[in-house]
Amino acid sequence: MKEISLALVQWFKHHKRDLPWRQTNDWYPVFLSEFLLQQTQVTQAIPYYQKFIRRFPTIFELARSIEDDILQMWAGLGYYSRARNLLKAARQIVTHFNGRFPTDLKTALTLPGIGPYTAAAVLSIAFNQPLSVVDGNVIRVISRLFAIEDDVRLSATRKAIQLKAQQLLLPTQAGLFNEAIMELGALVCKPAAPLCAQCPLHTSCQAFHRNKVDAIPFKSSTPARKKRFHLVFVIRHGSYLLVGQRPGKGMLAGMWEFPTIELDAPLQKNSPQVAAILSSKFPQFTVKACKPMPVLKQIYTHIHLQYRPILLQSAAKISFNSEKYIQTRWIRRNELEEWAIHKAHQKILQHAQFKQWWMASSVIES
Ligand code: SF4
CATH class of the missing domain: 3.90.79.10 (Nucleoside Triphosphate Pyrophosphohydrolase)
Known part of the structure; x- marks a missing residue:
């Protein structure tokens, strides 16, 4: 397991995208970007991130803003409850935690709009806490890596994937590992036509060896809208x-x-x-x-x-x-x-x- 994780982190150091929220170790850019990235592609989120960070360079400016301004800046991104929760969370961080993100997972989860994924992402990336993150990219990489063929819509499958992610996590480089596995899913282990020949994990990847890359992850169909x-x-x-x-x-x-x-x-x-x-x-x-x-x-x-x-x-x-x-x-x-x-x-x-x-x-x- 450790070899896989080290190979992944090594690959990330050389191939990661130069994203604006990666230019600092401060938690606020990570927090802001994680709100923007929920249900949104990185390329779509970047201009919004730049707009927000210019206008609200710290959590204090963000907390002082009004909802109409936030909604207007968010326009076009969809899922507007995220924008409202971003503002509410910023206000709570300033009011209850002196403008610092709570570093205890249980407390972080009490903030509006912060679920297990966002809490783990901020705490691992900005504070290097040993918490694994599981988003769509991670689900794809892990299910292929271990040839997990069960329906990834089922919570039992998600739990199995979460467990694998936690086992793979490098406790001393948790943030780096989480970013690396998400980046691999975004750039190499893509949903269609993954670039297995360029993948740092292909020697360990069970789906690749069993020729099942196209069939994994398996997702049952969703109810019609x-x-x-x-x-x-x-x-x-x-x-x-x-x-x-x-x-x-x-x-x-x-x-x-x-x-x-x-x-x-x-x-x-x-x-x-x-x-x-x-x-x-x-x-x-x-x-x-x-x-x-x-x-x-x-x-x-x-x-x-x-x-x-x-x-x-x-x-x-x-x-x-x-x-x-x-x-x-x-x-x-x-x-x-x-x-x-x-x-x-x-x-x-x-x-x-x-x-x-x-x-x-x-x-x-x-
Ligand atoms: S070898 Fe292919 S399927 Fe396996 S993790 Fe790498 S890109 Fe994904």
């Missing part, structure tokens, strides 16, 4: 767009979006239902004024969302009363990027038809 259908009203008045803020709890809590109506089924472009919804929610408009966009899609963990944006020009700053939103506002189009608009509705702003419509109606107005 629920389908949801929305009609989204993108209403413009001059250079302003109408948006509403979702409540502080539930899906996309606190995020901003264009007024949205939930439907039971997808709507065809010229469905008479559009007229009915329009006259009940926005009686100022006629169907003729509607410019329907194509159906867009957004995948969430448990939901497959399909939504059709309807573009509308308004002669006045109309109001939209809905229990769905805690407040609504008219925001200038060029300031919208500074608001925490969730990803599905950011896609509307980036869509060619929206851009064309915005330009064309700007010309008419000027």
Whole structure:
């Protein structure tokens, strides 16, 4: 076992990526990056990390920030509860632990958004505590290394993998080992077409020797995502767009979006239902004024969302009363990027038809 671990650490020293949070031994960059990396690829997380570390160079600045700012900076990354938990955890660290990350595992686990994986990652990487981490990369490397063919969705399999990870861990180089095994999974032992010929572990790898690399890890299929259908009203008045803020709890809590109506089924472009919804929610408009966009899609963990944006020009700053939103506002189009608009509705702003419509109606107005 020790030979495998030493080979891995040696490989890591020569092949690790130069990631911005690896430039220091301080715990704060590790803590921040671990929040950003949950459910997110490294390449996507880097610009967000740079933005956050510039604006909040220490835990104290982060703890003093307000939730709206954090959500706005997080926009586009998804899983917004992470952003809220990051802020809550920062505030607790400052208030209860004098701005230092608690070095006791049990205490670290009491922080919002810190589960066993994140706690072990911060404590091992920043404080070299002998705690193994098990993420998707580690599961793949270990299940292949030991040819574990059981379903990795089962908790018994996860426990077996966790045990192997703990046995492999080098107690005096715990952080280095954890980073090394995750890096190997990301760069070499990839989900498809792993680079076994370049792998420092291929002489010990049982899946490689048994020619089972493609079959391991085995994952049973997931239950199908629920389908949801929305009609989204993108209403413009001059250079302003109408948006509403979702409540502080539930899906996309606190995020901003264009007024949205939930439907039971997808709507065809010229469905008479559009007229009915329009006259009940926005009686100022006629169907003729509607410019329907194509159906867009957004995948969430448990939901497959399909939504059709309807573009509308308004002669006045109309109001939209809905229990769905805690407040609504008219925001200038060029300031919208500074608001925490969730990803599905950011896609509307980036869509060619929206851009064309915005330009064309700007010309008419000027
Ligand atoms: S030899 Fe191949 S399958 Fe085995 S750990 Fe290395 S990259 Fe993964």
